[in-house]
Amino acid sequence: MQGIAQLLNHTSFLEQWLHSMNVAIAVIEQNNDLYTYTYMNEEMRKSFGECIGKTIEAVHTKEEVGVLARSLKLAGSGEGFSRAERVTVQSIPSTNSYILEWKKESVENNYKSMVEESPNSIIVHDCHNHLIYANHSGVELLGANHLSELLGRDVSTFIQNEPRVDIRNRLNKVLGGEPGSVLLERTIKRIDGRSIEIEMSGSRVEFNGAPAVQTLCRNISERRRKQSRLEEMAYYDQLTQVSNRRYFFNQLQVELEEVDENESILSLLFIDLDNFKDINDQYGHQVGDDVLVIFTKRVKQMLRDTDTFSRLGGDEFVVLLTNLQSSSDPEQVAERMIERVTQPIVIDEKELHISVSIGISIYPDHGTTREGLLTKADQALYEAKNNGRKCVEVYKHV
Structure with a gap:
């Protein structure tokens, strides 16, 4: 049968x-x-x-x-x-x-029970984008104490940095039957004024006999903070809080790809602290670290936001200057830098004196690649060291 x-x-x-x-x-x-x-x-x-x-x-x-x-x-x-x-x-x-x-009553109670007990934040809005339901987790996510504080609000007003017309169009497509399960990451502003990062996906449902959109949300603010911290650790020097070698080479490549379009001049300043080993040997590595921190703060204060300042390692640093109008600009910046960083440093009531030597290379006169420009700046730095330190040398063709 x-x-x-x-x-x-x-x-x-x-x-x-x-x-x-x-x-x-x-x-x-x-x-x-x-x-x-x-x-x-x-x-x-x-x-x-x-x-x-x-x-x-x-x-x-x-x-x-x-x-x-x-x-x-x-x-x-x-x-x-x-x-x-x-x-x-x-x-x-x-x-x-x-x-x-x-x-039917049992089915509705079953749905409500599952939704209320869900660890995910669940928010439902009608075809006019008005919020008509949120479970307990959803109420907390939106910064409210009770569902009554949220009912009737336009859900598009919670989402930041996205035009409301785009939000409404996307939600209307879900209401029209298009798949809406793609995960989106957005910043929302809660009713208490606090902004958080969320991950969300929407789907069409029937709510009280009418079509609606059910959105599942998760607060990913902590995950974003951890990601940001990991990125910071990957691209920034933990002691001096300036960018590291990896970040510098990435940024230099980006600038080289754009410099011709901008019709401007790009330059590298290769910087080395003179006799820095003597400070470590005489006062210890902690004082040496303090000197590096003070040195980097002084340099950062005189650079533009568009410039890149990185620590390559040890007492070697490099500055990437962009959007320059004259090939004489890098040397002028380097001279001011020497004057600024040679001012006395006081640590634990000890007055210390440092100086730097700087080698300069300029795009495209001295090279058109990352390796070429850095090599030429390094050669110019070597000349500055040979010429008595505490000076600036621009690369010269042999």
């Missing part, structure tokens, strides 16, 4: 009729002590999700499983029928299958 689930799935008229019913209907097949779903109509799918092939334990709460198991046993004991507070069970003659009809 053909199984009832197969009959339901292959008899188009009966299938369409069951799918159109505003009642959650399903078929369960018994195999020893296991009860497995073999058919469900659309209302059942909306209420419980995809059930076919799953046992009742995998679909329902413990309380529901208890009610359902008792009803199934009663229906299979010879009565052929069982009615409980939430579900009606009818055995199918000459089969080991049962038809279930869940009461």
Whole structure:
């Protein structure tokens, strides 16, 4: 005999009729002590999700499983029928299958129970983008104490840095049936004024008999902070808080790709602290570290926001100057830098004196690649050291 689930799935008229019913209907097949779903109509799918092939334990709460198991046993004991507070069970003659009809009130309560207990923040809005529901986690996410503080608000007003017309268009597409499950990361401003980072995805649902959009949200602010910290550690020197070698080479490549379009001059200043080893040997590495921190602060104070200042390692630093109008500009900057950093440094009531030597290379006169420009600046620095230190040398063609 053909199984009832197969009959339901292959008899188009009966299938369409069951799918159109505003009642959650399903078929369960018994195999020893296991009860497995073999058919469900659309209302059942909306209420419980995809059930076919799953046992009742995998679909329902413990309380529901208890009610359902008792009803199934009663229906299979010879009565052929069982009615409980939430579900009606009818055995199918000459089969080991049962038809279930869940009461609408039970289905709605099941949905609300699952949503309220969900660790995700769930927010529902209507076709006018007005918030009509949020679970407890969603209320907290939006900075409210009670759902009543949020009802009726335009959900697009929470999202920052995105035109409202784009937000509404995206939400309307979801309402129109287009897939909306793509994860988006956005900044939202809560009703308490605090901004947080969230991850969200939306889908079309029926809410109180009308089409709506259900959005699942997660607060990812802490994850973003950790990512930012990791990026900072990857690209910045932890002692001096200036960018490191890796960041410098990346930025230099970017600037080289754009310099011709800007029709401007680009230059490298290769900087080395003179006799820095003597400070470490005489006063210790802690004082040496303090000197490096003070030195970098002085240099940063005299540079523009568009300039890049990086520590290559040890007492070697490099400055990338961009958007220069004259090839004489780098040398003038370097001379002012020497004057600024040679001012006395006081640490633990000790007055220390430092100086720097600087080698300069200029694009495109001295090179057009990262390696070429840095090599030429290094050669110019070598000349500055040989010329008595505390001076500036521009690369000269041999």
